[in-house]
Amino acid sequence: MSRLVTEGLRTICGGPFSFSVERGECVALSGPSGCGKTLLLRALADLDPAEGDVLLDGMSRNEVPAPQWRRRVGWLPAESSWWFDRVGEHFSKPWKKSDESFQWLEKLGFQREVLDWKIERLSTGEKQRLALFRLLLNEPQVLLLDEPTAALDHMNVGLVEDFITTYRRDAGAAVLWVSHNPEQIARMADRHFQFAGNGLEAVQ
């Protein structure tokens, strides 16, 4: 059974989209700006009303309370948002201060002290990496990544790519990765879809 299945999903500017992503598979999405990539990811996370159905391990999104669905189908917006003063406060709920989580932080290039940092001292790239960490604390089974490395320098792109690959293998997570960078797509993706007209078309 496929991890993520989309059946006739329509966003306000595109669709119907029907495709599936397997366990541990990474599918790249590309296309010009404004063609509805973000809207597709939002619809998959059930953040916008959208016709059609989305299934996770065979279970429809409507059978699961929305907050639970979003913990399993995790969306990482292109721009991260922070609302408390310090980094650590944003992790209070799902934050298990286990060693594994700290190892994750280190793999993303941070020390434990980052938890006490004030948000205003973070760079855009640091926020992006910490937002990824925050999302993965939910241990989602599907990752919807909207240009997750757009604000990162070369070295940190490598860190994030490795980190996501490891997580995807270990958790058997299905990954949808929006990227504009052909090299990154070649490095990361098992398959590649391009936005064409109202739907998607496979790129060889």
Added chain:
Amino acid sequence: MSGIIQLSPLDLSFAALLILALAGLSIRLRLGIEKRILISAVRTVIQLTLIGFVLKALFASAASGWVALMALTMLLAAGYEVTSRQKHKLRGAWGFGIGTGSMFISAFTVTFFALTVIISPEPWYAPRYAIPLLGMLLGNTMNGVSLSVNHLTQNVRSHRSVIETRLALGQTKSEAIADIRRESIRTGLIPIVNAMAAAGIVSLPGMMTGQILAGNLPLDAVRYQIMIMFMVSAGTGFGTLAAIWMTSHRLFDDRDRLRLDRLRS
């Protein structure tokens, strides 16, 4: 009622001169609000004169039906006022419905409580007590509701990405909007709480002033004013809570999605 000094139309026209002077200053300084000052002043004269006649007739008849009709009219007017003060209204009848509904719940309940338990006039809906009391409650609740709902909708709009990030992380709609909700309620309550704190030191509340001018003993007027202050604060608080609760629920759908399309831009 010992001899209150009556005001003649001539006396009022002296007061009106001050408003004209203010409008003149507005023209001179190009503040651009002279038109609104004058229109509002004229509205004050017309509305208050009309209500004077209505109350005169109402006090004379004291029939429960007429009192109810009057109360309903006041409620609808307050509901309209709340809606028109919103920068981003809920679409459809929701804005008016929630504003009016929350004021109905709080102002009417508190007024009923004050009339039956505290003041106990005979009959309990005696318009001389019921109408001014309800008016004060509606007026203040209206301010609290419109301030807080306006704060809520504006902040939900400007913090959209924060709310949606919190939803995307698996928070429920109530968790994702909790901070904004709390702040909005505070915004609605601060004016009336401040008024309680400053009462008597900085300002002599209008109703007490009125009673004293009308020749009542200051200590009697003070007791009424304390009761009114408590009623008005409670009414504003309950009304604000109800309006924020209903509005924030309307901003999400059954799948805990933020629905800004339900607000007029």
